Amino acid sequence: MQRTINYMQRTINRNLLKYSAGRSIFCGQCSAIADARRWVVVSHNDDILGMCAPCWDSLKKGRPTPGFEVVDGREEFGRKKAAA
Numbered sequence: 001m002q003r004t005i006n007y008m009q010r011t012i013n014r015n016l017l018k019y020s021a022g023r024s025i026f027c028g029q030c031s032a033i034a035d036a037r038r039w040v041v042v043s044h045n046d047d048i049l050g051m052c053a054p055c056w057d058s059l060k061k062g063r064p065t066p067g068f069e070v071v072d073g074r075e076e077f078g079r080k081k082a083a084a
């Protein structure tokens with residue numbers, strides 16, 4: 001059952017990343033072309049923000065991010081084998 005939930009969660013996260021990157025086309029911070037595999041969706045309370053992974057890395061650098069829910073394309077698309 002946990003396996004099924006993990007699978008569903010991963011599918012949802014991947015689709016969220018694809019949707020967000022597809023809608024954005026470019027990163028709002030640095031104008032890099034949006035790629036779901038290098039895209040991060042951050043939500044905090046009811047605010048949702050999408051940006052490229054390098055921008056998220058530099059933004060969160062040295063800052064604690066309590067209460068932030070982060071969906072990172074590098075993780076979501078980079079662990080295919082672990083879930084098989």
Ligand SMILES: [Zn+2]
Nearest residue numbers: 027030052055
């Ligand atoms: Zn960026």
